[in-house]
Amino acid sequence: MAAAVFSTLTYEFFGLATAMVVDWDNLVSVSLGLVMILASLIFRYGAELEGEAVTQG
Structure with missing residues (x-):
């Protein structure tokens, strides 16, 4: 569920939905794969x- 929301937000944020029309x-x-990899590294x-x-605390 979270992955679907994240990918949808990524597509809309970077305007990738319109880029797909240009083939x-x-x-x-x-680019979406790189964004997902970087996000997973940050979360890890x-x-x-x-x-x-x-x-420690």
């Missing part, structure tokens, strides 16, 4: 920081 399907897919790093704060 940039591959570029749209690659945040979870690690939160885990360290819990164990």
